Amino acid sequence: MSFYDLCKDSVLSAKDLFKYRVKRDSTIPSKGGQKDFEPNGSWLQAKSLEAFMQERLAILSEPRVEKLKSLVQGEWDSSKCLVNISKPGKFWAHMGFTDEKRNWLFPEEALFLIEANALEVYHDGVPFSVQEAYSKCLGSDVSVEEYQVYSYLQRLGYVVIRHEENPSITPYERKINLDKYLKKRHRLDRKNKSQQKKRASKTSTAVECQSSGTSAPVTIVDLNTIDTDIISSSNGISPLLLNEPTVISENVDKKIVLSPELTKCSSNGDNPSYLEIRNEASQDTLDSNVDERVNGTEHSSSERTVDSLKAVKDGNSIVQSHDCDLKNCTTLVPTVVSNEKMPHPEKRNISQVDSINDDSQSKRPRCADEETSHSSSTEEKHDQDQCLHFLSTDSVGVACRKFYSDTWVDCREKLKTEKALKCCSTDETDDEEMHCSKTVVQTEGVENVSNSSVLPDIANTEILHLALPDQKFLPPNVEINVDSGESIFDVSQYKIKSQKNKSKKKLKEEERDARKKNLQFSFPQWIPGHSGEAGCSSKVTFSNWATYKNKIKQAAKDYKASNPVAHYWEGEVTPLVHPSDATSYEAVLNRLSIIESTDNETLTPDPDCMLSIKISYDVHQPDSKFKKSIPGVPHHRVCVSNHLLFVFDRSSTEPPGLAEFQELWSRFKDNVPIHWAVVDHGEISFYVFDNTHKLQVWK
């Protein structure tokens, strides 16, 4: 006797129900058996079909027995189209989401659970029937097709979650394994916000008593507000630090110790921005501490505390230096300002040198006994630098790298105007270049006459003899000792040594080069004037760049003129390919761009049609490691479309083009395949592009 028969007309006791809870009626086949392909009109076939239908009906009408405990109650929220559940069940591991301590289920999830007998949804105190659930849950947010795909994939065992339109994790983040960390941080942020409020009141009082002990009553007010800010921000991270309570107290201590300085600052009569400095600086350090703390699971905790303390110290020391530099600043202010106003860069250079360069290095040789003063001056210089840095940075004055001051703007402008007056300026530059080249030539002449230094060159020699350069050309404190034979550089020795040190890979490369050396075929040589340089330089000698460049331009022009098909380019309509372009098939075809090489990256879709394509679900493989909060990279993504007329969201009537698909795919850059689920009268089929559609025309 089957379970169905048992419960047809009598109510079963709890004991009976429990007995049948797990067992299935094994007499009813769960699958349809052999498939009949074609109706042949025979009585036998009709009979077997009828029997099959009966069986299906029996299965469908079978009451499914589940533990009442595992049935979860939910409330339909018609305004949000979501289901609010009070107590999450087993399914919670891969369904639903939390918001302000309420647990929500998406309509498709709720509907699936209703069908799976795991959820009972109430609306106005009355539970939904399955039919009602269908009509309520589907339609607005989720289409029938989408639900069909969802439930299909769910039943297959995949973990299906709604696709997030804005992936908060970039491929770059994923590449360096940051996705998990980021998600965690988001959650922590949320947690912290709620906890922050509770603690705010406590800390403010604590700070008040601490700071009042150290500083004058006038400034206490300011300090309080600042320090509470800092501490409440540090408090934001306190849930993290609960296991390391010492760290927090140390941080706080640090601050309190330093507060007298602050008061000094403000009592100096300076503007309150310095208070801000410290505030911001230490907040920054605190922020970085937070980051380190969250991130640094690998580091030992002690290391981190050292780090954070150092960071705080740094911040403070900067403030200190700022504080003590104040006097220096006053003297430096005028020079800085004048720097800004000085119209001539030459003058500016000088003033900069004067104001910044106190040390010997920019000036002519110095004696050695000034060494100590030198060292101290470098230190001074350092401080001044910082000072300048602060001053010229901004009004707030936190230690930071400023944006570059645009001292090149006049050069840029001048160049612009010069370009506008092109004709005359080119002449000038020509003149100038002639000049310089002359000097080059002349210097060479000088070199030949006197035995002064020549550019050393280790090519094509065994031993390089270096003449002792004139001392006046050497920087101070640089002396070459001739007696020790340093003026000889043994090239052969060097070559042997460097050969030894070279890695195998490099050696292989060099070998390959050597093999190729005589085989290299280059078009530039073949077509003189195409890129010019190779063809001309060997024959004619030039004296400088200007003549050389002119010559090359001329050569290119001559070549064009001497070209037998040059007349094609005289008219308005010209050929697309110039003979000089014809270096390879690829070049010609690319030039014509009729048949283009394509690969996935280069496809560009019509931007308008993109709006209509929506990715519905991220599908993850069932995995014990899967976490709803950190889903990671999905196995694939699913777009759902209705097969009837190939309607995509009822707005276009075209199936997706390769380009559209490519665009969609490239939005993610994480190589997760996108499946197109096509629903045809309840039958679901998945389609996917396999991304092997590359075309290289010249191959």
Add this chain to the structure above:
Amino acid sequence: MSEIPDEGQEFKLQANSELRFEVEAKAMVEIEMIEGQAEMFGTELAKNRKYSFVSGSKIAIFTWHGCVLQLRGKTEVAYMSKETPMTVYVNTHAALEQMREKAELENTRGPRILVVGPVDVGKSTLCRILVNYAVRLGRSPVLADIDVGQGNMGLPGTIGALVVERTADIEEGFQQTAPLVFHYGHKSANDNLQLYNLLVSRLAEIINVRCEQSKKVNCSGVIINTAGWIRGAGYEALKQAAGAFEVDVICVLDQERLYNQLKSDLPDFVKIVLLPKSGGVVERSQATRAESRDNRIREYFYGLKNNFFPHSFDVKFNDVKLFKVGAPSLPESCLPLGMKVIDNQTKLVPLLPSNNLLHHILSVSAATTVDQDIVETNVLGFIVVTGVDVEKGLFTVLSPSPRPLPKNILLVMDIQFMDIK
């Protein structure tokens, strides 16, 4: 950062030798010169002053006279070496200085040096040495850096130049208060070669103007540091740069092939010399390069030793104009007959703010009006987008200095930075 142990190591350096060391990860090393005279990449060390170096630094301290150094902290390696190419370098400097003197006397342009070579041969170091020596003689040369990968001037993804008036700081390098920096936006010159070449020539042009304005700068010359990309298009870019700056001297570090190639391809009046590399250079892996890029960005915002405090604030979408340089190209066959393709690679494309901006670095352009010139305008600084709120129409940025932003035209880089450590 771990504590520096008290007991230090003492090194006695003979004349013409150097101490090389690398700072261990998460460690700090302090060095102090007790006796003698020494210099680090051309900058003199002050006696009895402690210099500290953060993790990952690779340091070489050279002495012409001999010195005693005290080293505290954890180093990966620390050894003394007598074989240094410093004599060759100082001879190079002397030759350049001679050219400078000549230029000063005749009121012409000083020498322009292009330092080229493969990766990890000490190009930047050679530049630093040459610049420092020049500065120590009272010159103020222009140091240009066209290596977009490392971004010694601004951030990675930029090229720039700097008029150097004082030697590089031992710890922090050259003072960068007002460098000329151009936004490029990618990690490699290969990503947009056309833009790269355009910017290099623009950089050269502006330096030319600057040289015209100041005699001192003019006769001091220009020292140009390049990327280690010397094959194919990289080599073409080098030639392009040589032409744009109209260089007089090219120093090729440690590669004879490149030397020969340049010899045959460049006109004769350009002096090309092959120089040895230092035995102390360390080869860096791809990963360390990426890390040093990231550190460079962090250093920009937080300072070398976390001594800066950048600001975080919200910027409304409406208050700024976002652009990117380079657009997908339009085939010429699609254009009306006779029309020419406009350069797409250097085209300014307006961007709509979106989530895609997250963690991208934005350059604050010095331009005031929206036109094509923005591409060729230098930038004032950089900010990082740390959060985007599309609904409220604002994004949160990490900025070196407090609000407001100096200009409202922002250029988006490909390069991303995550503000954590």
